[in-house]
Amino acid sequence: MQFQLTDDYIAQIEQLIANKDGDALRQQLEEFHFADIAEILEELDSEEATYLIKLLESDITSEALIELDEDIREKILERLSPKEIAAELEEMDTDDAVDVMGELHEDIQKQVIKEIEDTEHVADIVELLKYEEDTAGALMAKELVRVKETWTVAGCVREMRRQAKNVTRVHSIYVVNKEGKLTGRLSLKDLLTAGEKAHISDVFIPKVDYVTVHTENEEVARIMQKYDLEAIPVVDENGVLVGRITIDDIVDFIKEEADRDYQLAAGISEDVEADDSMRKIIRARLPWLILALVGGFVSVTVLGTFSDAIADHAALFFFVPLIAAMAGNVGVQSSAIVMQGLANKTLRDPLMKRLFKEVVLSLFNGFVLSLLLIAAGTIIMGLDFKFGLTIAISLTSVIISASLIGTLVPIILDRMGIDPAMATGPFITTSNDICGILIYFTIAKLILGF
Amino acid sequence: MQFQLTDDYIAQIEQLIANKDGDALRQQLEEFHFADIAEILEELDSEEATYLIKLLESDITSEALIELDEDIREKILERLSPKEIAAELEEMDTDDAVDVMGELHEDIQKQVIKEIEDTEHVADIVELLKYEEDTAGALMAKELVRVKETWTVAGCVREMRRQAKNVTRVHSIYVVNKEGKLTGRLSLKDLLTAGEKAHISDVFIPKVDYVTVHTENEEVARIMQKYDLEAIPVVDENGVLVGRITIDDIVDFIKEEADRDYQLAAGISEDVEADDSMRKIIRARLPWLILALVGGFVSVTVLGTFSDAIADHAALFFFVPLIAAMAGNVGVQSSAIVMQGLANKTLRDPLMKRLFKEVVLSLFNGFVLSLLLIAAGTIIMGLDFKFGLTIAISLTSVIISASLIGTLVPIILDRMGIDPAMATGPFITTSNDICGILIYFTIAKLILGF
Structure with missing residues (x-):
């Protein structure tokens, strides 16, 4: 079941693009994982890749765009209108949307922001944009499941069903007090095994690892690695829960840092790949x-x-x-x-x-x-x-x-x-x-x- | 809330160990995370460390042992009896237990196996020991949540509550057919949002990434990283679900590989740290x-x-x-x-x-x-x-x-x-x-x- 990209397959896709055979392409590619779509996009020239981005559904292309090498993504984004970029960003989690946003020129940023319809999503993106690079604030996503200490388990499950729609993967449920300050966490497993009428305050785990928006990425990676965490909540200066960082971003960060150190040791001072210009x-x-x-x-x-x-x-x-x-x-x-x-x-x-x-x-x-x-x-x-x-x-x-x-x-x-x-x-x-x-x-x- | 180990604190612990003040030590350390206990153990000499391992509860020390540097763990294990080692292994997940087991001499391995009381746990460990190093079989854990296609959601939740006791963290629930072959997966989120009477066959996701027991670690890491997976199921030659690999092991693997490549590039052919002998x-x-x-x-x-x-x-x-x-x-x-x-x-x-x-x-x-x-x-x-x-x-x-x-x-x-x-x-x-x-x-x- 492993996906294996071949030159023949790329040639076939390029032929279909040249023929503008949208139906055949959609049919061929719709079952693919976004990471595989990204691999295909990296093999095409930017005009062909842009054609595919416009052709396929935003929920797939938005994820594929995130996986792309920055240089390639940049070239594709240049060929999209602010409205088209906005459509992609709407489908992205806030952390990814901010990464893409950060690569755009400031005036295009403003135009794109105007085109995003979901006001909450826009507000989150604008908030995240203000954090310093390489800190937890800039790395975190706003999507998370948050419950209050005073709720019952049943109420919590109801509320979670509503919140979970926006959250791709639920790792932990974070518990906050009246002021929104992080007080603990709850695993889905705990929720499944607790009685419906129990209060969250009775079942939640008051010990929770967290970082602040100012914690540096390197420190976040060290903590998550040391304590084997899959997600870590992020709080602001007042202890208010404002976001979470998931392990997949940390895996990417660790890999990038390692590649960078290796290259620096070899006397290569920018992130380059063998196939770069x-x-x-x-x-x-x-x-x-x-x-x-x-x-x-x-x-x-x-x-x-x-x-x-x-x-x-x-x-x-x-x-x-x-x-x-x-x-x-x-x-x-x-x-x-x-x-x-x-x-x-x-x-x-x-x-x-x-x-x-x-x-x-x-x-x-x-x-x-x-x-x-x-x-x-x-x-x-x-x-x-x-x-x-x-x-x-x-x-x-x-x-x-x-x-x-x-x-x-x-x-x-x-x-x-x-x-x-x-x-x-x-x-x-x-x-x-x-x-x-x-x-x-x-x-x-x-x-x-x- | 960050744990920061100081020389003073180590001196204090060493003093308590010298005084054989078990109560004070237990009180001091019982609230610590196992990764912090591991850090403390690494600063002690092996006699002191062994004293702590014997003193504290196995559910904490077993996890701390896993986090230790291999050399240090080896010295501590040498000071423990087969029965004491068995007590630690009983508390470990199978993948960790196998790692520790692999470091023991063959005759000690046999004695330890005899001392482990949980027969299912022993059988799992013996099974995992037979897989080749650096393959998914040797990396995986046997602990996972497995449900059958024919079950209802309610039955599944019941069964899960039973199974989940042995599984530290539930990432995905794996769906198998009558023969035990992997046919799909189910997220906890899906389970929460599905009706109680629905059948698993109606709600599960039939597309699931997996690796076989023979897949090399490097390939497992590449797949999990590419598809942003937090866990991946492992099947045998017949497609039967036999284990799962979690992202924390892959994070460690990526880090170790990167360190190794960096050292090799610098002309250092064994994994050494600055403080090694x-x-x-x-x-x-x-x-x-x-x-x-x-x-x-x-x-x-x-x-x-x-x-x-x-x-x-x-x-x-x-x-x-x-x-x-x-x-x-x-x-x-x-x-x-x-x-x-x-x-x-x-x-x-x-x-x-x-x-x-x-x-x-x-x-x-x-x-x-x-x-x-x-x-x-x-x-x-x-x-x-x-x-x-x-x-x-x-x-x-x-x-x-x-x-x-x-x-x-x-x-x-x-x-x-x-x-x-x-x-x-x-x-x-x-x-x-x-x-x-x-x-x-x-x-x-x-x-x-x-």
Whole structure:
């Protein structure tokens, strides 16, 4: 029963669109899940996709629009009138409607708002638009089931039937007091097992996890993950229940954050996919390469200052890429561990203990690697022992310095309020290249004397 | 209401444990969420943690045990008798019980199984143990609410009340036919809004996403994420409903996979945390450094073969780290984009088109970077133009080759059935270092002639 998109199928759909055979398309696609429709839309050009959006029912296309890649959605929205956009937004949950709204130009936003007929829906959207990005307020939906402490179970079920129409999935029923303040929750299961005449105040669970509209997305994700929640209520400054966040949005958020961290570590600074436009990929990749080039120039300059050594100790220069590579690798390892510790809030050891651990670890790794290096260098390459020792001591020193830089830089950035993910990858490798080479030649100069 | 663990609080708990003040501890901790108890356990040594596990009620400690880091759980389990372990497992959902069971030695497993009193629970655990790791069968839980097509809504609610006792959270009610085959689903919301006398066959939704016991975790995660599911039923080869997977397990899986990919990209081959033991961290990090060292030796050898150039063109050697760094950075960028495309199944362009795109992109990036390099090299450093041109042409060639290697290696590994995540990071940077240096000196030799 798995949906599998094939090139043949896309070609068939494109043919039907070219023929403007609306009936056949409707028949073909009406049984599809909106996520599958979205996959199809992503394979079409924006004119074809817009044709389908206009053709199919808004209750399906609105959901499909939400699933689309932002770039593709943008192109489709440009081809729709404010009235057509409004029709799509009416079918969306408020949180999704706000996401789409946020991608429109301000003047188009205003026109779309005028075209939405459901006044309550509009008011909710306008409210959500005012919250800061990356906070629970901007992520939450207004749709939820809310009951009062004073109601009976039977009254609650009646009221729920009415409210539940607007709520795609009921996770928890939230209990509020007279002022609308969140006081607890009730699961559907509890409701099914309670007597009809019982009061909500007798059966509800007064302990409930919640976040405020100002809580950052990252914190929301951490809480929901830690406590295995499928939905979490959101309250305002006064504790009044104003919305809820569901786990599917958090799953998307976790995935996006992970992709972003992975890309940043690889020196890609914008969210790009393999099939994105050349311009977008260049914008994401070139700045880091320029940074690496500048770093490279510094390395060249550093090496130039040791050019006296070239006559007597040319082999020193042959080992430069080895030293630089080790410095880069060690630095990236250290920074990755610290980065994940920062992200998962598992970094509890004090800084000095952590640095001490890195030094001990580096001494051990440096020792093992130096032995291998001396063995290979003197036995296989026939280098003299003093030279081998120089390289070995340098290697160990470089490993220690690289691990300290890799550990310290993310921690310092984090304390300064800068996203430490920016520091991993190219930044760490470049600075470790430079420091590594400097340390290497300084030690070599001391031992070999040139 | 957020729980915030402080060192003071841990010290206080440790003091109470030292005094064996069970009453005070029970009173302090009984109101805590199991995830918070788990956080506390992770800060204690294993003897203290075991004391708490034995002291507190199994319904809380069993959940806390599941949340623990595997290493810490292992140490605690070693201190518990088979009977004590059995008491914990009795309180766990089958999927969690199987996870814990899988960490025990086989002979202890047998003793624990004997000690579990609930025969149905034991049978479920034994069944789940036989499924292959990383498949839906091993991930699923046996706990679910199952109703028959022929029942009435009222009968269904009665039966559900009975079944729901064993199910922590009811997401969907699964509908089966006489043979137990999955035929559809029913939401609690539907049940609340349907008439009591209606038959399930009239109100259930016959379309239901499912996976089989053999579906791989990665695919389960992809499906649940794509279709925004909170739970998915699992069927056996005959379509018989045998279990369900809930989103919280998938959230953990997504997070673990992301952490693992991030670590692999940084050259860390085991799941380690900053606070792990030195031995574990060395085991995760040293092998990659040895790989990098071996690669470094190859670089040294390659450079050695061009040692003739050193007399006339010493500056060539100063540019080695710049060239190597650019090769490494470009390679990691390309491989990261391909890796994510493979993981998210968004790589739909044919291979040749992708490689062509990388070449065009590299030509552009190489051109921009070469201009910068020639400008800086000739103006600031006063290199002669022919030399600058040599470096520029080499740089562009190296960028093209690095991006092709970065793109091809993960795709080839993936087609061979090897996890391409292994290829990123150290492997790509090391091979690109070597190729980069080889290309650089070959071109320099052609142009400058030495």
